[in-house]
Amino acid sequence: MHCPPLWASCTLLCVIPNRFFKKPPPKQGRNMQFRRTLFQAGTALLLFAGCTFLFLRPTHAGSRPATPQTQYSAAVSKNYQYPFGSDKPFSPSYASTQSGQFIQPGAFPTAEYCGHCHQASYHQWRASLHSNSFREPYYVKNVDLLKHTKGVAYARHCEACHNPIALLSGSLTPDKYTHATWYNNEGVTCSVCHSIAEVKPTYGIGSYVMGTPSALLDANGKPIPGEVPYSEIMAHVQRHIAAVMKPFYKSPQYCAACHEADLPRTLNHYKWLPAITLYDEWQHSSFSHESPLPFYTKPHLVCQNCHMDLVRTSLPDYSKKNGMIMSHRWIGGNTAVPVYFHDKKQYAETVKNLQHDRLNVDLFAVRLNKDQQWTGPLGSTGFTLKPGDNVQLAVVIQNKGIGHSLVPEQRDILESWVQFVVKDAHGRVVMNSGGILPNGYVDPNAHSFVAQMLDAQGNLLQHHEVWLKHTNAVGYTIQSGSSTLVRYQFQIPEGDPGPFTVTAKVNYRHFDQVFANWVLGTGHKPLPVTVMASRTRTLYLGQNKPVPPKPGDNPDWMRWNDFGITLLSQQQYGEAVYAFEQVAKMRPDYDRAWANIGIAYYNWEKYPEAAQYLAKALAMNPDSARTLYWQALTFRNQAKVPEAIADLKKAATLFPLSSDIHRELGFSYYQQHEYKLAEAQYQTVQSINPNDLAAHYILGIVYSRLGNRAEAAKQEKLFADQKLDPMADIGMQSYYAKHPAIADEAVPWHVHTEAEAMQSWNSPTPSAKTAPPATVAKGGAR
Structure with missing residues (x-):
């Protein structure tokens, strides 16, 4: 217990209403007077006790550390495991402390302590994924598997972000570990988030430096460790704010300390592998305003704008302004944890976030029978339909409102997929691709935005065993601002007069059935499925005439643009050119339409045509860094390197934080043997993205030619560790041979057919994930 000055408690007695101390009226008897006096004394005592509790309340053990940090750290070190080196106590994470020492758990003020003045924030935090980052069963089951198969020390990779106090206090060692x-x-x-003193370059896995946990600075600006009396905070509010708030807390780099991650060799004893790339994805999105390459422009938004938006609260909170606080729920996409804890509010807010104009689903065009050309956009273009026609329908899904990919993280235990349903006028199902089967599994032939991780032997990893991962069998997603095209084919039934309703929707479930069964047991209540976006159109036999668009439908020029984007990403360059030409016809003043035609020709390796359209776009908008970038690459492929350098230098002044621009400028200097200039550009690239593979490769050569062998060797080593392992393809091909549906999905222009959908519903083994792998990878007990 710690005590403030006595006046802090006594002062409150002075403001007790005078009515408690008024003398009784003269005519009252002594008994009444005695009872009133006793009541007054009791009231005063209760108020005194309440005030004393508020100011003198005991806190968790060690809230004002009794043992000096140096002494505590030395005691922990005696029995601590250092499998990665005595200088890396928190590896395989990248976390560290300012002092380089362990921090006793009691040095961190509790959330309850903070909640005394910030009740609204505390209430929201308690429901959040941050609050539940260790106690929820899905994570605990997974990290316990890691601890049991590789050892507690390896869990430091995860706990830097899921249980920082356990990591930094030295508790993640066999003799001290406990739940x-x-x-x-x-x-x-x-006090974890609000004690971070520094964030390192965006490596993730806890790439932060923990300072002294403190709620108040002293008069000299130094942190006062642990909890302090509330009276002291109220007397020195600015010193409190300085202790718990730093400018970089509002930056996306701050969030990247944990929401970016890789799988280092120290964890998997294999090689470096990327894992979570949320920050990179945001930085390459149009929301960041740091890259010119996205297809659309958007308002500038950082992580906090979406995940800590202003919300109204009726609860008291000293940070509240005009009834609003920054949300400490950190709403994302996890619907499973609030369901587990029966938190209806957190669940409802999560569903609301998932459905908040994040995606657009467009039933864009049809191909009938053996037509080679798409007919569209549907709704604006008429066509004729006959019984027996084979219909191929193009579904375009646009990631319009997410600052990162559709399903971030590793996507191996999360589910997002497209469900495509065709029904006749009586509700009879003609085709159902992507439904949930009776056993709770998603149709294995569904188009899914997931990853399937494989181990060294090509076995499917079903329980998020990232430490065993060698490669992905599939890894589909939709990056921010981009689109994807999914093709479906069905036959119009003979003898059915129609009409037929066609619905495409994007579903989301957190987690998949295999993982949920492993954690909760096979008898658990099904985890909820959220429909993020959907679109329905009606097809008639005979003439289908144009119909007015629905509210929320994109304009036709944008529908063509999104269609072109999908074709470009699927390497259908001729069709992409045609789609972008339709945009240019509708909006001849839109310079990006002409630039997109040029980009399609560039990827098609038709450089003269690319140069023609990019020049047209630049004539309309000479300061378009996006067009300058693609024109520079076109110039370089035409052996016009000086012209490419001029374009890239101009683009770099417009977007100084674009790693793509600096990388290509560095390579252009390298081609001209301007090694010092190339070195400077690639160093800039690494300051933006420390894991840029091309930067490691070219810098290794550049340093060697500049005579700096030490730096050359360092970059060569990083490149060797981070480059793709060609031998991993062997396991992938073996997996494809056993699972042809997955092999089909690996082809971007795969068509989902009516027969394929029926096979899913009739299959005795409805999913590759229902059966355990035939063999268990070394160290990977299931």
Whole structure:
């Protein structure tokens, strides 16, 4: 217990209403007077006790550390495991402390302590994924598997972000590890986030430097460790703010300390592999305003704008302004955890976020029978339909409102997929691709935005065993601002007069059935499925005439543009050119339409045509860094390197934080043997993205030619560790041979057929994930 000055408690007695101390009226008897006096004394005592509780309340053990940090750290070090080196106590994570020492758990103020003045924030935090980052069963089951198969020390890779106090206190070692601690129940507690003193380059996996946990600075600006009396905070509010708030807390780099991750060799004893790339995805999105390459422009938004937006609250909170606070729910896409904890509010807010204009689904065009050309856009273009016609329908899905990919993280245990349903006028199903089968599994032939991780032997990893991963069998997603095209084919039934309704929707479930069964058991209540976006159109036998668009439908020029984007990503360059030409016809003043035609020709390796359209776009908008970038690449492929350098230098002044521009400028200097200039550009690339593979490769050569062998060797080593392992393809091909549906999905222009959908519903083994792998990879007990 710690005590403030006595006046802090006594002062409150002075403001007790005078009515408690008024003398009784003269005519009252002594008994009444005695009872009133006793009541007054009791009231005063209760108020005094309440005030004393508020100001003198005991806190969790060690809230004002009794043992000096140096002494505590030395004691922990005696029995601590250092499998990665004595200088890397927190590896395989990248976390560290300012002092380089362990921090006793009691040095971190509890969330309850903070909640005394910030009740609204505390209430929201308690429902959040940060609060539940260690205590929820899905994570605990997975990290316990890692601890049991590789050892507690390897869990430091995960716990840097899921249980920072356990990591930084030295508790992740066999003799000290336990589930029964107060900080396990708090996960990422208030004093964790608000004590970080520095974030390192965007490596992730806890790439932060933890300072002294403190709620108040002293008069000299130094942190006062642990919890302090509330009276002291109220007397020095600015010193409190300085202790718990730093400018970089509002930056996306701050979030990237944990929401970016890789799988280092120290974890998997294999090689470096990328894992979570949320920051990179945001940086390459139109929301960041740091890259010119996205197809559309958007308002500038950082992580906090979406995940900590202003919300109204009726609860008291000293940070509240005009009834609003920054949300500490950090709403994302996890619907499973609030369901587990029966938190209806958190669940409802999560569903609301998933459905908040994040995606656009467009039933864009049809191909009938043996037509080679798409007929569209549907709704604006008429066509004729006959019984027996084979209909191929193009579904375009646009990621319009997410600052990162559709399903971020590793996508191996999360589910997002397209369900495509055709029904006749009586509700009879003609085709159902992507439904949930009776056993709870998603149709294995569904078009899914997931990854399937494989181990060294090509076995499917079903329980998020990232430490065993060697490659992905599939890994589909939709990047921010981009689109994808999914093709479906069905036959119009003979003798059915129609009409037929066609619905395409994007579903989301957190987690998949295999993982949920492993954690909760096979008898658990099904996890909820959220429809993120959907679109329905009606097809008639005979003439289908144009119809007015529905509210929320994109204009036709944008529908063609999104269609072109999907074709470009699927390497259908001729069709992409045609689609972008339709955009240019509708909007001849839109310079990006002409630039997109040029980009399609560039990827088609038709450089003269690319140069023609890019020049046209630049004539309309000479300061378009996007067009300058693609024109520079076109110039370089035409052996016009000086012209390419001029374009890239101009683009770099417009977008100084674009790693793509600096990388290509560096390579252009390298081609001209301007090694010092190339070195400077690639160093800029690495300051933006430390894991840029091309930067490692070219810098290794550049340093060697500049005579700097030490730096050359360093870059060569990083490149060797991070480059793709060609031998991983062997396991992938073996997996494809066993699972032809997955092999088909690996082809971008795969067509989902009516027969394929029926096969899913009639198959005795409805999913590749229902049966355990034939063999268990070394160290990977299931």
